[in-house]
């Protein structure tokens with residue numbers, strides 16, 4: 001793994017006008033090609049953290065460096081160029097695709113908005129669809145004609161269109177059935193191996209995060225309460241909330257205990 005981090009967020013703070021301190025002194029680092037998971041219960045500040053990192057919301061305090069640049073200071077053209085390198089796969093593809101546009105047009109738009117001409121952008125959209133396992137003919141369909149799993153693959157194709165360095169996946173598989181979830185998670189892992197893209201992978205589901213993440217950040221009431229490689233957290237959770245999360249996932253706990261026992265002699 002590269003020694004130079006891709007994303008370094010330090011001491012982020014965000015309080016909403018209603019007085020909710022959604023993000024309270026959050027720091028996180030993502031290296032190139034790495035998957036960092038954020039796990040935490042509903043309302044713990046995961047999406048707000050994602051929005052701060054994506055510059056969809058402005059932080060009240062803190063610093064965010066992306067590929068060496070001060071992200072909070074970027075404006076105009078520099079911010080647009082950043083959007084190419086930092087993409088989002090949102091939770092609900094049904095609402096994240098414009099219902100009036102075809103899937104091909106939506107994916108191509110993510111390229112034309114950054115200066116690619118229409119024809120090559122559409123050709124690239126079709127290639128990307130095939131890469132994520134969606135038949136090229138679906139480029140001419142509208143979002144309501146596709147299943148949730150197909151649409152989420154399209155959302156991944158749209159995010160990868162700009163060849164980003166980091167993709168934030170905010171509950172990107174939470175709306176999918178377990179079997180479709182596993183297929184999409186495997187696809188993300190394959191695409192990461194091929195392209196070297198890094199993921200900030202957010203989920204309230206511990207099993208999902210553990211499946212994909214090299215390192216996991218546990219959030220609770222806006223704060224990072226624990227951080228480390230998944231196996232270490234599950235083996236010896238330091239924070240009470242992490243223990244509660246584990247206790248609520250008994251299958252996970254047993255599997256981890258077995259894995260830890262099997263791994264022990266090698267250590």
Ligand SMILES: Nc1ncnc2c1ncn2[C@@H]1O[C@H](COP(=O)(O)OP(=O)(O)OP(=O)(O)O)[C@@H](O)[C@H]1O
Pocket residue numbers: 016017018020021022040041042043044045046047048049204
């Ligand atoms: N625009 C907003 N205005 C006011 N409060 C907000 C806003 N967005 C989020 N909050 C509050 O901030 C806190 C953190 O919300 P956030 O959406 O970041 O949580 P989350 O961890 O992503 O939850 P979930 O798992 O349900 O998606 C919650 O208390 C939420 O109600």
Ligand SMILES: [Mg+2]
Pocket residue numbers: 046047048171
């Ligand atoms: Mg959320």
